[in-house]
Amino acid sequence: MEIVSENCAYLSNMEVFQLLDKEKLVEHKHSNTATVAYQTLKYLEKTPCKAQNNDQVTNFLNAIQHYNFTKAEKLQLVNLRPTSIIEMQLIIEELDERLKTEEELENLIHIINRFFPESDSIKIMSFKFNFGESEQETDMPKITTNGMFRECRQHLYKEYSQRFDDFKDLIVGDIQLFYLNPLIASNRVEEKELKSLLESSDLKAGTYEGGFKVWECTFDLLEYLKDHKKCVLNKSVLDLGCGSGLLGVFAFFSGAKKICLQDYNSEVIEEFTFPSVHQSLAKCGDEAFLQFEFYSGDWDNMCVYFSELKKERFDVILSSETIYTVEYYPKLLRVLEEQLTPNGVAYFAAKTHYFGVGGGTLDFIQFIRNNSKFFATTIITNNDGVCREIIKISRLS
Ligand SMILES: C[S@@+](CC[C@H](N)C(=O)[O-])C[C@H]1O[C@@H](n2cnc3c(N)ncnc32)[C@H](O)[C@@H]1O
Numbered sequence: 140m141e142i143v144s145e146n147c148a149y150l151s152n153m154e155v156f157q158l159l160d161k162e163k164l165v166e167h168k169h170s171n172t173a174t175v176a177y178q179t180l181k182y183l184e185k186t187p188c189k190a191q192n193n194d195q196v197t198n199f200l201n202a203i204q205h206y207n208f209t210k211a212e213k214l215q216l217v218n219l220r221p222t223s224i225i226e227m228q229l230i231i232e233e234l235d236e237r238l239k240t241e242e243e244l245e246n247l248i249h250i251i252n253r254f255f256p257e258s259d260s261i262k263i264m265s266f267k268f269n270f271g272e273s274e275q276e277t278d279m280p281k282i283t284t285n286g287m288f289r290e291c292r293q294h295l296y297k298e299y300s301q302r303f304d305d306f307k308d309l310i311v312g313d314i315q316l317f318y319l320n321p322l323i324a325s326n327r328v329e330e331k332e333l334k335s336l337l338e339s340s341d342l343k344a345g346t347y348e349g350g351f352k353v354w355e356c357t358f359d360l361l362e363y364l365k366d367h368k369k370c371v372l373n374k375s376v377l378d379l380g381c382g383s384g385l386l387g388v389f390a391f392f393s394g395a396k397k398i399c400l401q402d403y404n405s406e407v408i409e410e411f412t413f414p415s416v417h418q419s420l421a422k423c424g425d426e427a428f429l430q431f432e433f434y435s436g437d438w439d440n441m442c443v444y445f446s447e448l449k450k451e452r453f454d455v456i457l458s459s460e461t462i463y464t465v466e467y468y469p470k471l472l473r474v475l476e477e478q479l480t481p482n483g484v485a486y487f488a489a490k491t492h493y494f495g496v497g498g499g500t501l502d503f504i505q506f507i508r509n510n511s512k513f514f515a516t517t518i519i520t521n522n523d524g525v526c527r528e529i530i531k532i533s534r535l536s
Pocket of ligand 1: 348349350351352353354355356357379380381382383401402403404436437438439458459460461467470
């Protein structure tokens, strides 16, 4: 192949997509080319480019002419269709200097929304927990919705009788914690829909919420608790959206008097939380288990269930990677209102922003401030890799 003029123009994702689609390179006789083309098409199909056409792109570029963006920046705007300020900051160099007023920024977001309206494929693809890392190494679950939410129910620990030997261990300060290899745990799921979601590592609201793994913000919150054990000393603690239950178990070793572990999926509680907690507490006497309770189900349903049981409220709520979608914020607010004691404190560890869905610590703090009698503030910021934070929430006095 002869290259006539190297890098004479950048191709947008839309152009590559159209070319691959038109040329049907997938059917190319050389199998390597076909594989590359197929994988590229498969990837692009889930990005904003699928819903774009030439006219939209041309009109968009005309509409943003006065911003004097570089070619590379324009390309990124078209390809990524950013719709929040934080996404913009990642794309446009010195954004604050170049777009001086909030109005200018809002106008840019408005132009993007006008020329590239949101489509379902965008919603699905751009939900990334670990923005910037490759799909193979980490999680890039897609999220879709389902109107049904699971009932709340208690799981009795005595029901647990499995034995495993593939545990991962973790030393936090002077405490050793264990969790079952998530692969082993999730392989034990038999229910068909959940099994196939687990194979593709997708989240489906109302079906699977990501409990079969240990998400990175858990480690941030463990690190924080290690230096602030007093937060949980003699307290009743709710590990909200617990997955492995590491936070609750750490609270136990730090002197919490009661620990309630809650996950959306009953399968997570039975196949992942139970064995993990069991292994971490192996050296404690049987009485240790009496301090623990386990529940599965949706947060709204949990509030109804707990109120029917007249269950006591919690002094502390610990939660990691549970604020990834703004749609659930009203449910989370209800949990805070109904489950936290008057002087109670909640700690949420999460990414600053979960791309595409609009959730993250920034949105959650804003939501709490706008909608409730709670005060929310960031206590830890971690800029190493994807930006993550721990936020602390307490009632306004
Ligand atoms: C991404 S996982 C995080 C698991 C764990 N906290 C960690 O950091 O490893 C999100 C968790 O939030 C919980 N969750 C999400 N939506 C929920 C809902 N509507 N009702 C109850 N729990 C929910 C699930 O239990 C799920 O395990």
